[in-house]
Amino acid sequence: MASKEGLQAYEEEKLLSLPKERGWGSRHLYLLQHFWCPSTHFQGVINFQNHFQAKDSDVIVASFPKSGTTWLKALTFSILNRQRFSSSHNHPLLTSNPHELVPFLDFIFHGDNIQHKLSYLSNMTEPRVFGTHIPFPSLSNSIKESNCKIVYICRNPFDAFVSSWTFFNEMKSESLHELTIEEALEKYCKGIVGFGPTWEHMLGYWEESIATPNKVLFLKYDELKEDVIFYVRRVAEFLDCPFAEEEESNGVIESIINLCSFEKMKNLEANKSGTFDRNIEKKYLFRKGEIGDWRVAVRMKIAESDDENGNCGLRLV
Numbered sequence: 001m002a003s004k005e006g007l008q009a010y011e012e013e014k015l016l017s018l019p020k021e022r023g024w025g026s027r028h029l030y031l032l033q034h035f036w037c038p039s040t041h042f043q044g045v046i047n048f049q050n051h052f053q054a055k056d057s058d059v060i061v062a063s064f065p066k067s068g069t070t071w072l073k074a075l076t077f078s079i080l081n082r083q084r085f086s087s088s089h090n091h092p093l094l095t096s097n098p099h100e101l102v103p104f105l106d107f108i109f110h111g112d113n114i115q116h117k118l119s120y121l122s123n124m125t126e127p128r129v130f131g132t133h134i135p136f137p138s139l140s141n142s143i144k145e146s147n148c149k150i151v152y153i154c155r156n157p158f159d160a161f162v163s164s165w166t167f168f169n170e171m172k173s174e175s176l177h178e179l180t181i182e183e184a185l186e187k188y189c190k191g192i193v194g195f196g197p198t199w200e201h202m203l204g205y206w207e208e209s210i211a212t213p214n215k216v217l218f219l220k221y222d223e224l225k226e227d228v229i230f231y232v233r234r235v236a237e238f239l240d241c242p243f244a245e246e247e248e249s250n251g252v253i254e255s256i257i258n259l260c261s262f263e264k265m266k267n268l269e270a271n272k273s274g275t276f277d278r279n280i281e282k283k284y285l286f287r288k289g290e291i292g293d294w295r296v297a298v299r300m301k302i303a304e305s306d307d308e309n310g311n312c313g314l315r316l317v
């Protein structure tokens with residue numbers, strides 16, 4: 001299996017020595033440096049750690065999966081590039097998915113030809129914006145040592161869990177086994193999920209945001225949804241490109257928010273079809289975008305498990 005995913009001999013050896021579990025979105029999860037690395041990402045993560053050179057002007061959008069990564073990538077890209085692109089027409093986000101404009105560092109280095117990738121990266125327009133799901137302690141040293149900035153987003157874990165479970169069930173290829181929601185929840189609570197455990201992931205970035213507040217900005221999906229104007233201003237200030245009074249009065253913040261809104265992005269042709277990275281269908285990235293959707297999943301589960309006498313057989317929650 002490992003060789004099928006294009007690993008070099010030394011990586012294969014390393015991989016075989018690690019604790020292993022069955023995965024959800026990937027065939028296996030490997031316990032690498034205290035986090036569960038999906039087998040699909042193993043080579044990309046190792047190569048990223050060994051080769052990526054951060055620039056001081058880089059911006060990294062970091063997140064636990066299904067916590068609002070796509071949204072924060074779109075907002076960060078728009079905030080940083082607002083002088084280059086008008087939000088109302090000809091904006092790259094109207095024709096490209098946020099993951100195509102803001103690539104995942106964990107995936108860029110997947111496959112061979114590292115030199116080609118490095119030269120592509122060094123020629124990218126600055127400021128370069130990247131995404132990552134890798135926990136803070138496992139980021140490359142050059143990210144930690146440079147002056148680049150990290151914007152992190154987390155989400156109520158109940159919602160992130162339901163979002164992940166639905167996503168992986170929709171995405172599931174025939175080679176992957178099915179997980180019931182109960183099995184998936186048990187694994188999630190034990191931290192056995194890609195880039196998990198969740199709490200350690202959040203804690204790593206949280207502690208860093210306290211220790212170095214100019215380096216890491218810690219955001220929560222739920223708060224961002226509730227006051228997006230406040231947080232768009234906050235991100236711009238953190239990235240040293242605050243909105244000028246004239247921009248404020250010209251409605252630049254509102255146009256960025258509208259461009260990146262769930263409804264706008266979900267309905268764009270660019271996000272309705274096609275795939276990115278490892279054949280992820282773009283349409284599955286936009287589901288409901290709500291706070292508290294986990295309650296719906298619980299209600300459905302209760303209804304499903306009510307017996308014919310009306311007794312609730314659910315013990316899951």
Ligand SMILES: Nc1ncnc2c1ncn2[C@@H]1O[C@H](COP(=O)(O)OS(=O)(=O)O)[C@@H](OP(=O)(O)O)[C@H]1O
Pocket residue numbers: 063064065066067068069070071159162163164166260261262263265285286287288289290293
């Ligand atoms: N623009 C915008 N605004 C608000 N919410 C949005 C937006 N885009 C995506 N979403 C919702 O985010 C959830 C997907 O999370 P991620 O983007 O982190 O997924 S991924 O890790 O990059 O695969 C997923 O949440 P659920 O709807 O609860 O499944 C998406 O619907």
